[in-house]
Each structure stands twice: as C-alpha cells, then as structure tokens.
Amino acid sequence: MxxxxxxxxxxxxxxxxxxxxxxxxxxxxxxxxxxADCHFPAVFxxxxxxxxxxxxxxxxxxxxxxxxxxxxGMPAGRYCDGRxxxxxxxxxxxxxxxxxxxxxxxxxxxxxxxxATAGSTISRQNTSLFLSGFSPISLDVQSWEFEQFINRxxxxxxxxxxxxxxxxxxxxxxxxxLYTFDIGxxxxxxxxxxxxxxxxxxxxIPELMERLTSIIKNVHELGGRxxxxxxxxxxxxxxxxxxxxxxxxAVKDKVGCSVTYNKVAQLFNQRLKETVARLRxxxxxxxxxxxxxxxxxxxxxxxxxxxxxDDALLTCCGHDAGPYNxxxxxxxxxxxxxxxxxxxxxxxxxxxxxxxxxxxxxFTEAANKFVFDQIVGxxxxxxxxxxxxxxxxKGQ
Ligand SMILES: *[C@@H]1O[C@H](CO)[C@@H](O)[C@H](O)[C@H]1NC(C)=O
Ligand SMILES: *[C@@H]1O[C@H](CO)[C@@H](O)[C@H](O)[C@H]1NC(C)=O
Ligand SMILES: *[C@@H]1O[C@H](CO)[C@@H](O)[C@H](O)[C@H]1NC(C)=O
Ligand SMILES: *[C@@H]1O[C@H](CO)[C@@H](O)[C@H](O)[C@H]1NC(C)=O
Numbered sequence: 001m002x003x004x005x006x007x008x009x010x011x012x013x014x015x016x017x018x019x020x021x022x023x024x025x026x027x028x029x030x031x032x033x034x035x036a037d038c039h040f041p042a043v044f045x046x047x048x049x050x051x052x053x054x055x056x057x058x059x060x061x062x063x064x065x066x067x068x069x070x071x072x073g074m075p076a077g078r079y080c081d082g083r084x085x086x087x088x089x090x091x092x093x094x095x096x097x098x099x100x101x102x103x104x105x106x107x108x109x110x111x112x113x114x115x116a117t118a119g120s121t122i123s124r125q126n127t128s129l130f131l132s133g134f135s136p137i138s139l140d141v142q143s144w145e146f147e148q149f150i151n152r153x154x155x156x157x158x159x160x161x162x163x164x165x166x167x168x169x170x171x172x173x174x175x176x177x178l179y180t181f182d183i184g185x186x187x188x189x190x191x192x193x194x195x196x197x198x199x200x201x202x203x204x205i206p207e208l209m210e211r212l213t214s215i216i217k218n219v220h221e222l223g224g225r226x227x228x229x230x231x232x233x234x235x236x237x238x239x240x241x242x243x244x245x246x247x248x249x250a251v252k253d254k255v256g257c258s259v260t261y262n263k264v265a266q267l268f269n270q271r272l273k274e275t276v277a278r279l280r281x282x283x284x285x286x287x288x289x290x291x292x293x294x295x296x297x298x299x300x301x302x303x304x305x306x307x308x309x310d311d312a313l314l315t316c317c318g319h320d321a322g323p324y325n326x327x328x329x330x331x332x333x334x335x336x337x338x339x340x341x342x343x344x345x346x347x348x349x350x351x352x353x354x355x356x357x358x359x360x361x362x363f364t365e366a367a368n369k370f371v372f373d374q375i376v377g378x379x380x381x382x383x384x385x386x387x388x389x390x391x392x393x394k395g396q
Contacts, residue, residue: 179226
C-alpha cells in the first residue's frame with residue numbers, strides 16, 4: 001500500500017512537473033513572438049483584380065476562356081490562367097479558395113469571403129464601368145458589403161441554422177480572421193487614363209490614404225484584428241499602362257519599365273507603409289503587416305530570364321499587336337466578328353508557365369506563385385513576420 005501510494009504520488013508529481021514544463025514552453029513561444037503559428041480560421045479579402053476570385057464575373061459577365069486554363073481547366077472568375085496570390089495564401093492557411101461575396105451560386109463562406117472586384121479603386125469613380133473600365137465596387141462599397149455580410153450571416157446562422165451553419169462563418173471567426181487588402185493600382189491608372197498629369201496623380205495620394213484609413217478603422221470597429229496589406233506593384237512594367245499613356249511610358253529603365261509610373265507607385269507605397277505604421281500605433285490591440293509586393297514583382301520582372309521566364313513584358317494571352325502582344329481593343333479571350341462569325345483573337349501562348357504577364361494587365365499563375373513564395377516567409381514584410389504569424393505584427 002505505502003509503496004503503491006508513494007508510486008502514485010511520484011507519478012502525479014511527475015505529471016504535474018511535465019505539465020508545468022509544457023505550460024512554460026507554451027508561454028515562452030508565445031512571449032518570444034517567434035515560432036507558434038496564429039489561428040486564422042477565415043480570410044476576408046478586399047481589393048481589385050489582383051485578388052478577385054469571381055466578383056466582377058458574377059455581376060458583369062464571366063471572364064472568358066482561356067482564363068483559368070492552367071489550374072481550374074475553365075474560367076474561374078479570375079483574370080489569370082490559374083491561381084492568384086490570394087489563392088496561394090488560402091492554401092497556405094489551410095482554407096478553401098475564397099468565394100466572391102457577389103457570387104450567389106455555389107458559394108461557401110464558412111471560412112471567409114472575397115469582396116474584391118477587378119477594376120476596383122480606393123476612391124469612388126465618377127465614371128461608369130462601361131466608359132472607363134473601372135469597377136463601381138470601390139473600397140467603401142466593399143466595406144458596406146462586409147458590414148452587411150456580418151449582420152446577415154450571423155442572423156441566418158443563428159435563426160435559420162441547418163445547411164447555413166455549413167456555409168457561413170461562426171461569430172468568433174470575425175475577430176480571429178486575417179483581413180487582406182490589395183488595392184491602389186487602379187487609383188493610379190484611373191488618374192493617368194483620365195489624362196491627369198503626374199503631379200495631379202501624386203496630389204491624389206493623401207486622400208487615398210485617408211479613405212483607406214477610415215475603411216480599415218471601420219473593419220476594426222466591426223471586429224477585425226489581423227490585417228495583411230499588400231503594396232501596389234510596378235505598374236510601369238505592365239503593357240496596358242505603357243500603351244495607354246505613351247508620354248508617361250517614354251522614359252524607361254533598363255528592364256523596359258516606365259520610370260515615372262514606377263516612381264508614382266513607389267511613392268504611393270511609401271505613404272501606404274506610413275499609413276499602416278500609424279494604424280499599428282492607433283490600435284495596439286490589432287496586428288498590421290505591410291507587405292512589399294512591389295519588391296517581389298520587380299525582382300521577378302528584372303531577373304525574369306535568370307528565374308526561368310521569357311521576356312517579362314510580353315503578354316501571353318493577347319493579340320499580336322505591337323511589341324508586347326497586347327491590343328487594348330482585343331483582350332485575352334477577345335473575339336471579333338468575321339463574315340458573321342465570332343473568331344477568338346485573344347489567344348493564350350503555348351506555355352503560360354514561362355510568362356510573367358498573362359494578359360498585359362495581370363500576372364500568370366507561375367508569376368503569382370513566385371510572388372507568393374517571396375512574401376510568405378515575411379522577408380518583405382514590415383514587421384518581418386511570416387504569413388502564418390501575421391497576428392503578431394502589433395504595436396507597443
Ligand atoms: C469625382 O468628382 C469629385 C467631385 O468633383 C472629385 O472630388 C473626385 O476627386 C472625383 N473622383 C475621381 C476618382 O476622379
Ligand atoms: C448591423 O447591425 C447593427 C446592430 O443591429 C446595426 O447597428 C447596423 O446598422 C447593421 N448594419 C447593416 C449594414 O445592416
Ligand atoms: C463549406 O466549407 C466547409 C469548410 O470550409 C466544409 O466543412 C463544408 O462542408 C462546406 N459546405 C458545403 C455545403 O459545401
Ligand atoms: C486623353 O488624351 C488623349 C490624347 O489627347 C485623348 O485621345 C483621350 O480621349 C483623352 N482621354 C480622356 C479620358 O480624356
């Protein structure tokens with residue numbers, strides 16, 4: 001009995017000691033801020049075509065084939081031959097590809113929703129999609145959609161139940177989720193395409209930052225705590241931008257990108273980084289990660305051949321016109337009427353995996369994968385936390 005008893009005590013003591021050690025290890029890894037992954041059960045995304053997984057397609061006509069050919073085997077609401085950076089983010093976090101909020105058929109929002117639409121801007125557009133090509137779903141509209149999404153999804157989850165519990169997020173996911181933003185490219189091009197001068201485009205940046213700040217504040221008020229914010233890419237390396245404003249494209253760097261466009265993109269990003277830093281100070285309860293997507297994209301474009309890609313400015317899916325295989329009148333999948341028959345002119349190249357530019361505006365899946373691989377580890381982030389630890393980018 002006695003020996004049994006003491007054996008028992010010894011075991012209990014050892015177990016207690018073990019659990020203490022375990023607790024200490026847990027605390028140490030949390031305190032050090034390194035190592036342990038965050039728990040992101042959902043992703044809510046805001047943006048433009050760089051991260052649109054079906055929003056514009058749902059409302060304004062589907063992205064035509066050959067979009068989607070590489071990965072989905074059919075058009076999948078993306079302006080790409082396959083996956084976007086946001087798709088690789090979802091994969092990495094173990095979350096299904098995000099359904100577009102506007103897509104009412106076959107969507108599953110249990111682990112997030114995507115409010116991005118191609119052509120979206122931070123500022124409201126005074127023109128129409130049909131006139132300018134820019135989406136009416138500007139960032140403020142996306143934030144109203146999000147607000148309704150919370151209210152309505154929770155009402156339906158709680159009151160209708162049934163299948164909706166499989167299709168809508170749990171209440172606690174809204175504070176645990178990662179909120180991703182990739183927007184601004186179209187604000188710069190919209191200015192230039194409306195014939196603004198560079199000084200005028202630059203002068204519009206502070207207001208863009210104010211709008212972005214107020215929308216992020218709104219999302220924070222609605223419960224968002226983890227923010228992952230992409231910088232805008234080197235717009236001056238995109239065929240459509242170069243073709244639209246030959247005057248702005250005149251002076252090129254040694255890679256063939258417009259110096260002026262890229263300077264403005266970098267200025268926008270400098271302000272964006274400062275804006276994110278201010279938000280981090282304002283909300284010490286939230287994590288804000290600024291991600292230098294520009295650097296990843298410019299690295300790919302400037303070292304394309306070394307990285308196994310062809311001419312980085314040559315469009316894969318387009319129409320043989322000019323130096324970039326980009327025709328602003330006939331896009332990827334674009335058709336023309338020849339003797340009463342529709343003929344596809346905007347065809348894909350044979351091997352999109354060797355191209356950077358898919359359609360003169362957007363990257364190929366292979367290029368998106370490269371960008372994702374550059375940013376996932378945190379090497380291009382401020383603060384330098386990896387994607388899976390982006391709940392740790394908090395202020396002091
Ligand atoms: C739209 O018009 C308003 C009022 O004239 C102006 O303040 C705003 O900058 C315009 N927006 C864009 C994107 O041009
Ligand atoms: C969401 O619900 C809250 C509380 O009921 C309400 O104050 C808010 O106006 C609602 N927002 C929307 C977009 O319906
Ligand atoms: C929706 O997605 C979740 C996983 O994110 C899955 O568990 C659920 O079965 C899906 N529901 C339907 C109806 O497809
Ligand atoms: C911009 O200027 C060009 C060249 O002068 C002109 O053809 C085009 O219509 C103008 N675009 C807008 C939106 O004013």
